[in-house]
Amino acid sequence: MQLRDRRTVVICIGNELIAxxxxxxxxxxxxxxxxxxxxxxxxxxxxxxxLLDGETDLVVVDAxxxxxxxxxxxxxxxxxxxxxxxxxxxxxxxxREAIEIGRILTPEQVPERVTLVGIEGRCFNRTREFMTRExxxxxDRAVAAVRGLVEGGHNE
Amino acid sequence: xxxxxxxxxxxxxxxxxxxxxxxxxxxxLENAGLVVNELRGFEKIxxxxxxxxxxxxxxxxxxxxxxxxxxxxxxxxxxxxxxxxPPAALLLRELMYLGHLIHSHSLSIFVxxxxxxxxxxxxxPASRNIVxxxxxxxxxxxxxxxxxxxxxxxxxxxxxxxxxxxxxVAGGIAFTLDQEKEKALKEWVDEARGLLPAVxxxxxxxxxxxxxxxxxxxxxxxxxxxxxxxxxxxxxSLIGGRLRVIDETGATRLEFGIxxxxxYLLESxxxxxxxxxxxxxxxxxxxxxxxxxxxxMNVARxxxxxxxxxxxxxxxxxxxxxxxxxxxxxxAKLIEIVWAIERAxxxxxxxxxxxxxxxxxxxxxxxxxxxxxxPRGTLIHDYQIDERGIVRAANLIVATQxxxxxxxxxxxxxxxxxxxxxxxxxxxxxxxxxxIRCYDPCLSCATHAVGRMPLEIAxxxxxxxxxxxxx
Numbered sequence: 001m002q003l004r005d006r007r008t009v010v011i012c013i014g015n016e017l018i019a020x021x022x023x024x025x026x027x028x029x030x031x032x033x034x035x036x037x038x039x040x041x042x043x044x045x046x047x048x049x050x051l052l053d054g055e056t057d058l059v060v061v062d063a064x065x066x067x068x069x070x071x072x073x074x075x076x077x078x079x080x081x082x083x084x085x086x087x088x089x090x091x092x093x094x095x096r097e098a099i100e101i102g103r104i105l106t107p108e109q110v111p112e113r114v115t116l117v118g119i120e121g122r123c124f125n126r127t128r129e130f131m132t133r134e135x136x137x138x139x140d141r142a143v144a145a146v147r148g149l150v151e152g153g154h155n156e
Numbered sequence: 157x158x159x160x161x162x163x164x165x166x167x168x169x170x171x172x173x174x175x176x177x178x179x180x181x182x183x184x185l186e187n188a189g190l191v192v193n194e195l196r197g198f199e200k201i202x203x204x205x206x207x208x209x210x211x212x213x214x215x216x217x218x219x220x221x222x223x224x225x226x227x228x229x230x231x232x233x234x235x236x237x238x239x240x241x242p243p244a245a246l247l248l249r250e251l252m253y254l255g256h257l258i259h260s261h262s263l264s265i266f267v268x269x270x271x272x273x274x275x276x277x278x279x280x281p282a283s284r285n286i287v288x289x290x291x292x293x294x295x296x297x298x299x300x301x302x303x304x305x306x307x308x309x310x311x312x313x314x315x316x317x318x319x320x321x322x323x324x325v326a327g328g329i330a331f332t333l334d335q336e337k338e339k340a341l342k343e344w345v346d347e348a349r350g351l352l353p354a355v356x357x358x359x360x361x362x363x364x365x366x367x368x369x370x371x372x373x374x375x376x377x378x379x380x381x382x383x384x385x386x387x388x389x390x391x392x393s394l395i396g397g398r399l400r401v402i403d404e405t406g407a408t409r410l411e412f413g414i415x416x417x418x419x420y421l422l423e424s425x426x427x428x429x430x431x432x433x434x435x436x437x438x439x440x441x442x443x444x445x446x447x448x449x450x451x452x453m454n455v456a457r458x459x460x461x462x463x464x465x466x467x468x469x470x471x472x473x474x475x476x477x478x479x480x481x482x483x484x485x486x487x488a489k490l491i492e493i494v495w496a497i498e499r500a501x502x503x504x505x506x507x508x509x510x511x512x513x514x515x516x517x518x519x520x521x522x523x524x525x526x527x528x529x530x531p532r533g534t535l536i537h538d539y540q541i542d543e544r545g546i547v548r549a550a551n552l553i554v555a556t557q558x559x560x561x562x563x564x565x566x567x568x569x570x571x572x573x574x575x576x577x578x579x580x581x582x583x584x585x586x587x588x589x590x591x592i593r594c595y596d597p598c599l600s601c602a603t604h605a606v607g608r609m610p611l612e613i614a615x616x617x618x619x620x621x622x623x624x625x626x627x
Contacts, residue, residue, distance in 0.1 A: 105298045
């Protein structure tokens with residue numbers, strides 16, 4: 001492997017049984033062949049750390065609630081990632097905190113560039129069939145965003 | 157008269173807990189307790205479903221202890237069908253479960269209680285979170301997270317899925333061990349064992365330091381109570397065995413098979429919380445009791461593996477027997493991690509693990525009561541199944557219900573030592589929360605909280621609300 005090589009891992013997060021939380025799982029299912037390793041992780045948090053294998057780029061796909069309209073696809077760089085409030089939990093442990101822990105414990109495994117593809121959701125307390133229509137319609141856009149990032153990463 | 161307790165609609169969402177602390181006119185503590193504002197209703201949801209689905213559906217009750225529900229349901233179905241799974245199936249179920257216990261206890265000690273132990277109860281809340289622990293003690297954090305991962309990998313390989321396992325079924329387990337998997341399991345168990353010499357003294361050190369810094373924890377946070385746990389071959393057992401009950405002096409008061417549970421365990425509804433509490437009904441009296449790691453040790457006094465029993469002897473020298481000091485729950489969890497790793501090592505080397513793993517099952521109509529020792533204590537599943545294999549009635553008793561009365565007494569003690577006459581909200585929150593967390597209660601999600609749990613504390617004096625602290 002050459003030093004300048006960029007390698008990407010895409011980690012899709014979300015409970016496949018819960019309405020809008022399944023957005024990450026839907027993206028995982030529809031992503032098809034991309035020039036990256038693609039992983040699915042039910043609840044995220046520190047559990048994403050063992051999935052990292054020294055790639056240079058990490059793309060995380062997850063449902064988010066950042067206050068935008070449902071179905072908005074956010075593309076957030078590391079510096080823009082929201083910090084968890086004090087009520088962080090083992091489930092809700094933020095991506096930022098998980099990566100910070102990884103940078104302390106296993107710096108060689110943690111990608112230098114982290115991007116979140118966040119799909120704004122609204123319904124997180126009902127089952128899968130109640131996925132908000134705007135969120136279902138956003139899945140293909142999120143897939144395109146992930147593909148763009150993977151290809152962009154390799155072009156650099 | 158003003159109402160003492162106000163359930164705020166804001167907190168009436170899944171996973172939130174509310175604590176009330178009632179003082180009398182003179183400011184003396186009257187009572188304190190935990191209110192659970194959520195109703196989940198699984199016992200009703202299960203009615204009308206195929207019994208075969210119970211191990212998968214009930215695993216979804218909880219993301220913290222799904223394997224406990226998965227296996228308690230299987231045990232109940234085996235008994236309802238009148239079958240005993242083959243020895244290999246029982247060993248593999250146990251192995252799956254040991255992985256789960258390692259994972260769950262590692263999470264509880266290091267991630268949930270870690271902020272209190274590593275950073276101290278009085279530390280700045282801004283850093284009392286998992287990133288703070290990792291920064292304060294990266295070496296311990298690395299080992300702890302690795303132990304958690306190994307436990308999860310064992311659970312995932314044998315259980316088919318990491319979080320909500322699927323392989324265990326009525327009559328056995330839909331899993332067989334091939335050479336490659338056996339090799340991986342052995343490597344994980346060896347690796348976990350290799351981590352113990354670093355992790356055990358470190359956690360003990362943190363615990364002893366916490367006791368030094370907060371003498372009330374050792375001297376006042378003591379709740380003498382009865383205890384119950386599962387015992388097999390006169391040692392702690394997670395799966396299979398009889399239930400033994402001891403009183404606060406350690407005398408054995410009762411031993412029974414799980415099918416008799418409703419003769420002795422009395423569930424009651426309280427009007428201020430959705431959680432039903434459970435007491436032991438014996439000789440005309442109703443006794444509060446404790447379940448979980450410390451209760452198991454108090455009840456059985458033996459694990460049957462070398463390192464765990466040596467550690468247990470040290471525990472007894474420090475905490476006495478039967479131990480009623482709340483904070484020693486953490487030490488008990490640590491010893492169970494040691495034991496689980498040793499026992500998993502025995503199972504992966506056992507030749508019987510390669511035998512037949514499943515026998516056919518047919519429900520002829522009847523009742524099945526099953527149990528496991530969940531990480532947090534005895535878990536009971538009770539199903540009435542008709543001749544078509546449909547669940548007609550279900551009753552589940554989980555650990556936290558059984559610990560409820562004792563948790564409330566611990567909150568009262570924490571309130572006495574850290575709340576009364578101390579206006580500092582932070583110390584109050586930390587102390588009350590820590591006392592609850594020693595029991596690792598599972599209100600589905602509330603106590604997953606890292607660093608802080610979503611909590612509301614209402615303090616009233618002479619019936620009037622004086623202060624509500626919320627986060």
